[in-house]
Amino acid sequence: MKLDFSHEFSLIVSSFQKAGASRNIFLDSQIPGIIVEGNSVLAKSEHKGLKIKTRKIKEGVEMKIYLDNGVKMEKPVHLCFGLMAKKGRQVIKAEFFIGKKSKINFISHCSFPFPQGVDHFMKAKVHLAEGAEMNYQEEHYHSSTGKIFVWPKTEIFLKKGAKFSEEFKLIKGRVGKLKIEYFTYQEDKSSSFFLTKIYGKKNDKIDIQETIHLDKRGAKGIAESRLVLIEKARGDIFGEIVAQGAYAQGHLDCQEIVQGEAIASSTPKIIVKHPLAKITHEASIGRINKKELETLIVHGLTQRQAVNFIVQGLLK
Amino acid sequence: MRKKLLVLKDIFYQTNGRVILKQINFSLLKGEIHSIIGLNGAGKTSLANLIMGLEGYSPTRGKIIFENRDITKLSLYQRAKLGIALAWQRPAYFEGISVEEYLSLKKSKISPADCLKKVGLNPALYLKRIINEELSGGERKRIELASLIPLEPKLVILDEPDSGIDANSLEIIYLLIKDFKRKGISVLLITHNQKTTFISDRVSLLCNGEIIKQGQPGEIGLFFKKYCQTCNHIGKINKKILRQ
Numbered sequence: 407m408k409l410d411f412s413h414e415f416s417l418i419v420s421s422f423q424k425a426g427a428s429r430n431i432f433l434d435s436q437i438p439g440i441i442v443e444g445n446s447v448l449a450k451s452e453h454k455g456l457k458i459k460t461r462k463i464k465e466g467v468e469m470k471i472y473l474d475n476g477v478k479m480e481k482p483v484h485l486c487f488g489l490m491a492k493k494g495r496q497v498i499k500a501e502f503f504i505g506k507k508s509k510i511n512f513i514s515h516c517s518f519p520f521p522q523g524v525d526h527f528m529k530a531k532v533h534l535a536e537g538a539e540m541n542y543q544e545e546h547y548h549s550s551t552g553k554i555f556v557w558p559k560t561e562i563f564l565k566k567g568a569k570f571s572e573e574f575k576l577i578k579g580r581v582g583k584l585k586i587e588y589f590t591y592q593e594d595k596s597s598s599f600f601l602t603k604i605y606g607k608k609n610d611k612i613d614i615q616e617t618i619h620l621d622k623r624g625a626k627g628i629a630e631s632r633l634v635l636i637e638k639a640r641g642d643i644f645g646e647i648v649a650q651g652a653y654a655q656g657h658l659d660c661q662e663i664v665q666g667e668a669i670a671s672s673t674p675k676i677i678v679k680h681p682l683a684k685i686t687h688e689a690s691i692g693r694i695n696k697k698e699l700e701t702l703i704v705h706g707l708t709q710r711q712a713v714n715f716i717v718q719g720l721l722k
Numbered sequence: 723m724r725k726k727l728l729v730l731k732d733i734f735y736q737t738n739g740r741v742i743l744k745q746i747n748f749s750l751l752k753g754e755i756h757s758i759i760g761l762n763g764a765g766k767t768s769l770a771n772l773i774m775g776l777e778g779y780s781p782t783r784g785k786i787i788f789e790n791r792d793i794t795k796l797s798l799y800q801r802a803k804l805g806i807a808l809a810w811q812r813p814a815y816f817e818g819i820s821v822e823e824y825l826s827l828k829k830s831k832i833s834p835a836d837c838l839k840k841v842g843l844n845p846a847l848y849l850k851r852i853i854n855e856e857l858s859g860g861e862r863k864r865i866e867l868a869s870l871i872p873l874e875p876k877l878v879i880l881d882e883p884d885s886g887i888d889a890n891s892l893e894i895i896y897l898l899i900k901d902f903k904r905k906g907i908s909v910l911l912i913t914h915n916q917k918t919t920f921i922s923d924r925v926s927l928l929c930n931g932e933i934i935k936q937g938q939p940g941e942i943g944l945f946f947k948k949y950c951q952t953c954n955h956i957g958k959i960n961k962k963i964l965r966q
Binding site: 695696697698700701702703704705706707708709715716718719720721722 | 774776777798799802803807808810813814815816817818819823827828869873
């Protein structure tokens with residue numbers, strides 16, 4: 407029996423467009439990647455030097471991505487995860503193996519257009535071999551119901567000279583409940599960079615835990631978070647850097663803006679175990695600038711539109 | 723005879739126990755450029771904010787009438803919808819927002835590029851710039867003035883559009899203000915530069931929260947230069963000088 411996923415596919419294309427994906431990504435067979443709806447792999451496209459192995463599991467998909475040594479991917483690899491059902495759970499177990507001196511960019515779109523009780527859990531392990539580079543951009547769309555729990559947990563293992571960067575963006579629709587966890591384990595002269603941008607509304611709840619282990623000499627790590635929280639949203643950021651290698655350098659940068667009854671907190675933790683390591687942190691929590699709001703209202707925007715306009719700029 | 727667009731009736735404004743404006747009676751005609759001149763601390767910006775209805779600026783007593791309608795209790799948004807606009811003395815910055823996006827806030831026949839040209843800024847150099855503190859104060863100010871054009875307001879309140887602007891750019895700003903007038907837009911021009919008042923139809927001199935003299939630009943300008951600029955500004959009005 408041949409399975410027909412055309413309906414799911416068209417739904418997923420339109421919902422991923424809301425998450426910021428271009429329609430061309432789905433139509434261009436030259437773009438490598440994978441599209442997963444629930445626990446079904448709707449499409450998969452590999453590339454020379456790039457292998458994507460998948461296995462269906464009870465509530466999701468197990469996925470292993472291998473990039474051979476010395477392969478530098480010109481086009482980004484596109485990953486789409488979504489659940490079109492109103493209720494249910496999607497679990498993605500992912501593991502990335504990026505070969506020596508290879509380079510790869512991922513663009514990931516996660517879309518949940520009708521959640522009335524949806525969980526999306528992503529448990530990922532990233533292994534970057536010596537001199538490898540990986541960039542991961544993740545954008546989410548959760549519609550306006552807020553009845554969703556998203557929990558990405560990523561462990562990143564960086565060998566000598568490897569570079570990893572990740573940008574997580576959730577600025578359209580509601581967040582719902584979100585828990586982000588990053589852990590890095592870094593060897594000599596490796597570097598990691600995390601940028602998180604989230605716009606929380608109503609009773610959204612956001613927990614971010616960033617833990618960077620600069621284990622070896624010259625390892626570097628930066629975690630930047632930008633949260634805008636309005637109405638009754640709550641955001642808690644826990645940033646931790648542990649530096650035990652000589653000349654390791656780390657920085658935590660957390661900026662939160664609150665409006666209405668929203669609550670924000672920032673807790674940095676810095677542990678330095680080597681006298682030649684250096685860690686810095688900065689954090690600010692403030693309100694939306696009154697003059698900016700009033701300027702936009704003078705230009706004909708309502709208070710709500712003005713807040714959105716300012717937020718879109720801040721999180722751009 | 724031109725109709726009155728804005729009328730202030732016995733406006734009194736007090737904040738934190740301090741009197742800022744007292745018994746302001748003032749009218750602005752349709753299509754008129756009217757300057758309010760005064761030294762720092764005279765109450766000029768408070769007057770502008772009060773007319774615009776910014777947060778924290780509500781008259782302690784008195785009425786603000788716009789197009790024969792009492793707008794004293796109206797919100798900032800409601801006043802903006804009626805066609806009142808304000809350009810701040812020090813405009814706000816917007817992280818992540820380009821000049822083009824800012825000038826496109828209201829759909830208009832006039833393109834963002836044309837708005838920039840009106841204030842003497844090259845669109846090729848400025849449209850993609852972000853409205854952050856990398857712009858100079860003068861550049862930001864000119865962008866703010868440009869942003870008023872698509873609004874097509876009935877009244878623009880310009881709070882010291884001439885401060886921090888070089889001489890060449892000042893001429894361009896004067897042209898823009900005259901252009902507002904040509905289109906029938908009334909301009910309330912707040913300044914402490916007597917030269918700027920020469921583009922006005924009438925000038926009101928504000929001292930220590932009171933309008934103490936009203937008249938033609940030349941007359942008020944000379945008075946301001948002779949008496950106000952040399953005044954030690956102790957907050958007392960010399961009635962003898964006023965009678966001269």
